[in-house]
Every structure is written in C-alpha cells, then in structure tokens.
Amino acid sequence: MTNANARTTITTVTLNAAIDKTYYMPAFVKGKVSRAAKVVSTAGGKGLNVARVLKQLGHAEVAATGFAGGYNGQFIVNGVKEAGIRSEFVAIPGESRLCMNFIDEGDGSSTEVLEPGPVIGEDQLERFKRELQRLSAESALVVFSGSLPGGTAPALYAELIALSRAAGADVFLDTSGESLVRGVTALPSFIKPNEDEIVSLLPDSHDGDLREGIRKLMAQGIPIVAATLGAEGAVAGAGGRIYRVRIPKIEPVNTVGSGDSFVAGYAYGHVRGWPIEECLRYAAAAGSANALSETTGDVDPREHARLLREIAVEEWL
Ligand SMILES: Nc1ncnc2c1ncn2[C@@H]1O[C@H](COP(=O)(O)OP(=O)(O)OP(=O)(O)O)[C@@H](O)[C@H]1O
Ligand SMILES: [Mg+2]
Structure with missing residues (x-):
C-alpha cells in the first residue's frame, strides 16, 4: 500500500524554465558594440531554484519537471542532472527561453532581455499532465513555482494542484498575478506571497494589516500562508496562529531567488513533519543565505547553519 508518509521525493514544477545568461562587461552602451569580459549561463526558473536549494540543504530525493525544448532545453536538462536532481522534463518542439542579463561593471546597472518562450500546445499539456500524475503518485510534496507559459489558461495551476x-x-504554490489568484482557489497547503503578491491576493485590504490579510487567506482554506518581506523577514499564519520571523541584518549581494530558497527551506522541514516555527526558521535562513551569494538560487549550507542560530520565530499575539 502507498503510504504518503513513506514518500520522500519532492518534485518541483517549472513550466517556464529558461537559461539565465549573464554577461559581465566593463561598459554596456545601448546602440554600440559591447564586449563581455565574462559570461555565465545557468539553468533557470523558479522551480529549479527550489530544487537546487533543496539539494544544497541535503534533501536527497529531488525531481524536477516542466517543459524543455531544443538546444536550450538540453542545456537546462543537463544543468538539472549535474546538480544531482532527477530530470523529468517533458520534451516539446521549439526552443526553451533564453533570459539575458547585461551587467555594466562600470555603473553597476543591469539590463535584462527576456524571451517569451515557446507556446505550449494542447497535446504537450496533456502529456505533461500524465507525467505530473505519475510523479505526484510517488512524491511527498509537489512545489509549483513561477509564471505560466504562453498558450496556457490562468487557471492551469488550480487544475494541476487538484x-x-x-x-x-x-502541494505548495509560489506564483504571482492572475495565476496566483486563480491557483489559490484549489487550496494549496502552502503559499509564499511577497509584498507585491499579497496585494494582488487581497485587493480589498487597504488598511495594510498583514495579520488580518493572512487570517483571511487561512479562513479561505489555505493552511499555511507565509508572507515574506525581504530584509524585514516574514509574517506567517498556520493553525489559526500568526508568527513573526525576525532575521539578522546582512549585507545582501543578490536577493533574486531568496523567495525560492525560502520555499525550499520550508519544504525541507515540512516533509519531515517539523513544527511550524522550525520550518519557518529553516526557510528564512535559506532565504537570507541566498541573498549572500552572487548566484540565484544558491545556499551555502555553512551560511545557512550560521544564520539559523540568529533567527527568531515567535507567535504574534
Ligand atoms: N535583503 C535581505 N536581507 C536578508 N534576508 C533577505 C533579504 N531579502 C530576502 N531575504 C530573505 O529571503 C526571504 C524571501 O525574500 P523575499 O520576500 O524578497 O522573496 P521574493 O520576493 O519572493 O523573492 P524571489 O521571488 O526573487 O525568489 C525573506 O523572508 C528573508 O528571509
Ligand atoms: Mg517570489
């Protein structure tokens, strides 16, 4: 018999995976030729950040799925495998996205160019659903992260969660905009809105009372709501209680992917059945550790362990 508690695999879903390519250049001038001194390419996408950080935190069984197409898709799949993550990406025609970031090392500016990515056809989506069904049947937890690809309906996450x-x-869900608003109707176990995402979830809450907002979301049937506030830590609700997560002040290097790292840290504790306070501490330490690294979705376990000792979680009465 399948016993959900005996399952250890965490599957992350990245429907809009991409190659993140960063060009470091002495100067980036629009309309002129610029030469890159260094180019770094990584397999990107929010679910892949979650998967990578889970591995870095020491979770053994991590699988990643989504769509991968063409040479870029092959690069993404290779990157996933090199990180020790089981690749379960569904092959599609066309080319996965390339997202370029031009860093001007003179003035420190960053100029991004994001490709739209392939449009997903009806057949490919059906194939993906069958894959997801198979993976979900062996997973303790499925984490859905990031935006939806072109050609899919905003309610897709709600359907996949079910x-x-x-x-x-x-099931955990971490997305934004319409896909978040529609996705929460399927009542995922955990959501992690940041400051902007909380606003789109609660458009009528003008009073800015975060505690009331979190209580409303819990009343809708979402068991764990973790609102992350960047350098201000997080406020979370679970089991009818509200918690304040206080983090130490650090000198951030790159905070992109800190939310994904927070999700990974929470997932690590959640599948182990840890108490909510411990999950939140682990999560916030992962978010802050990521902010200390230049790379997106990158947690040094030693930094994580060090930060863990400096994070306090208390009930907010
Ligand atoms: N400047 C910072 N200093 C310290 N910790 C940070 C900082 N920014 C983020 N963190 C940590 O990471 C967590 C999540 O950050 P944040 O609220 O910025 O997520 P996010 O906007 O969803 O990020 P992303 O979507 O890019 O992954 C915070 O709760 C905190 O623990
Ligand atoms: Mg986020």
Whole structure:
C-alpha cells in the first residue's frame, strides 16, 4: 500500500524554465558594440531554484519537471542532472527561453532581455499532465513555482494542484498575478506571497494589516500562508496562529531567488513533519543565505547553519 508518509521525493514544477545568461562587461552602451569580459549561463526558473536549494540543504530525493525544448532545453536538462536532481522534463518542439542579463561593471546597472518562450500546445499539456500524475503518485510534496507559459489558461495551476493532490501528494504554490489568484482557489497547503503578491491576493485590504490579510487567506482554506518581506523577514499564519520571523541584518549581494530558497527551506522541514516555527526558521535562513551569494538560487549550507542560530520565530499575539 502507498503510504504518503513513506514518500520522500519532492518534485518541483517549472513550466517556464529558461537559461539565465549573464554577461559581465566593463561598459554596456545601448546602440554600440559591447564586449563581455565574462559570461555565465545557468539553468533557470523558479522551480529549479527550489530544487537546487533543496539539494544544497541535503534533501536527497529531488525531481524536477516542466517543459524543455531544443538546444536550450538540453542545456537546462543537463544543468538539472549535474546538480544531482532527477530530470523529468517533458520534451516539446521549439526552443526553451533564453533570459539575458547585461551587467555594466562600470555603473553597476543591469539590463535584462527576456524571451517569451515557446507556446505550449494542447497535446504537450496533456502529456505533461500524465507525467505530473505519475510523479505526484510517488512524491511527498509537489512545489509549483513561477509564471505560466504562453498558450496556457490562468487557471492551469488550480487544475494541476487538484491533479497532484488526487495522486496523494501535498502541494505548495509560489506564483504571482492572475495565476496566483486563480491557483489559490484549489487550496494549496502552502503559499509564499511577497509584498507585491499579497496585494494582488487581497485587493480589498487597504488598511495594510498583514495579520488580518493572512487570517483571511487561512479562513479561505489555505493552511499555511507565509508572507515574506525581504530584509524585514516574514509574517506567517498556520493553525489559526500568526508568527513573526525576525532575521539578522546582512549585507545582501543578490536577493533574486531568496523567495525560492525560502520555499525550499520550508519544504525541507515540512516533509519531515517539523513544527511550524522550525520550518519557518529553516526557510528564512535559506532565504537570507541566498541573498549572500552572487548566484540565484544558491545556499551555502555553512551560511545557512550560521544564520539559523540568529533567527527568531515567535507567535504574534
Ligand atoms: N535583503 C535581505 N536581507 C536578508 N534576508 C533577505 C533579504 N531579502 C530576502 N531575504 C530573505 O529571503 C526571504 C524571501 O525574500 P523575499 O520576500 O524578497 O522573496 P521574493 O520576493 O519572493 O523573492 P524571489 O521571488 O526573487 O525568489 C525573506 O523572508 C528573508 O528571509
Ligand atoms: Mg517570489
């Protein structure tokens, strides 16, 4: 018999995976030829950040799925495998996205160019759903992260959440805008809105009372709501209680992917059945450790352990 508690795999879903390519140049001038001194390419996408950080934190069984197409798709799949993550990406026609970031080392500016990515056809989506069903049936937890690809409906996450849950997996959702608003109607176990995302979830809450907002979301049937506030830590709700997560002041290097790292840290504790306070501490330490690294979705376990000792979680009465 399948016992959900005996499952250890965490599956992350990245429907809009990309190659993140960063060009470091002495100067970037619009309309002129610029020469890059250094180029760094990584397999990108929010779910892949979660998967990578889970591995860095020491979770053994991590699988990653989504769509991968063309040479870029092959690069993404190779990157996933090199990180020790099981690649379960569904091959699609066309080319996965390339997202370019031009860093001007003179003035420190960053100029991004983001490709739209391939449009997903009906057949490919059906194939993906079958894959997700199979993976969910062996996973303790499925984490859905990031934006939806072109050609898909904004309610897609709601449908996928229902599918994973029916296969016996627990479900987390971390996305934004319309896909978040529609996704929460399927009542994922955990959501992690940042400051902007909280506003889109609670458009009528003008009073800015975060505690009330979190209580409303819990009343809708979402068991764990973690609102992350960047350098200000986080406020979370679970089991009818509200918690304040206080983090130490650090000198951030690159905070992109700190939310994804927070999700990874929370997932690590959640599948182990840790108490909420411990999950939140682990999560916030991962978010802050990521902010100390130049690379997106990168947690040094030693920094994580050090930060963990400096984070306090208390009930906010
Ligand atoms: N400047 C910072 N200093 C210290 N810790 C930070 C900082 N920024 C983020 N963190 C840590 O990371 C967590 C998540 O950050 P944040 O609220 O910025 O997520 P996010 O906007 O969803 O990020 P992303 O979507 O890029 O992954 C915070 O709760 C905190 O623990
Ligand atoms: Mg985020």
